[in-house]
Amino acid sequence: MSVKISMTVNGKSVSHDVESRTLLVHYLRDTLRLTGSHVGCDTSSCGACTVQMDGVAVKSCSILAAQADGSVITTIEGLSDGENLHPLQEGFKECHGLQCGFCTPGMIMCSVDLLKNNPKPTEEEIRHALEGNFCRCTGYHNIVRAVQYAAEKM
Ligand code: FES
Ligand code: FES
Structure with missing residues (x-):
């Protein structure tokens, strides 16, 4: 089953139809091509997939993309201010x-x-x-x- 999701990622509004089982990390990497969030395990233990969701650090492999509907996401790609490193x-x-x-x-x-x-x-x-x-x-x-x-x- 697919669901329509919308969110703000690194200051940009995005909207897609995704499979309801799609994990947020796979949505970020595969659909949005933001490959800075890594997948280092399948047990939610390594933290390589961590992003900010509504200002809180979350492991994006442990959240469905559908659960992030309406949220504000920041990935490593959105952290720096233009040319200046965070x-x-x-x-x-x-x-x-x-x-x-x-x-x-x-x-x-x-x-x-x-x-x-x-x-x-x-x-x-x-x-x-x-x-x-x-x-x-x-x-x-x-x-x-x-x-x-x-x-x-x-
Ligand atoms: S990929 Fe290891 S905690 Fe998310
Ligand atoms: S896993 Fe290689 S730098 Fe941390």
Whole structure:
């Protein structure tokens, strides 16, 4: 069964007919071609698919596209202000917070949420906030530094 959905994605209104079982992450990647949100698991545990939905970080693999009908979505592609990197993007770059980069969009979109609610988090609070995001490369140390860098800048 298909359903008609409409939402705002990265400031742009979009509307499509989708299968009712379509996950939000697949809608974003396959229909809208926003491939920055990654699929790293099939158990809702890795966080690579994290986006902002109505200002809250969500795992877009655990939400149906139909459930996002009427919402405002921001993906990693919509985070920066034109040519200027978001402080978190800059932090990951400056602090070497990534290696392969697969987890990075999810790490950043989750950290956006953290810094909005807690502009000066402690190292422990950063690690706690990113518990649902897995990185197989970095050992997390530089990811924490990247978030601290962004907190300073913001
Ligand atoms: S792909 Fe969504 S949590 Fe892993
Ligand atoms: S940088 Fe490779 S998984 Fe995190």
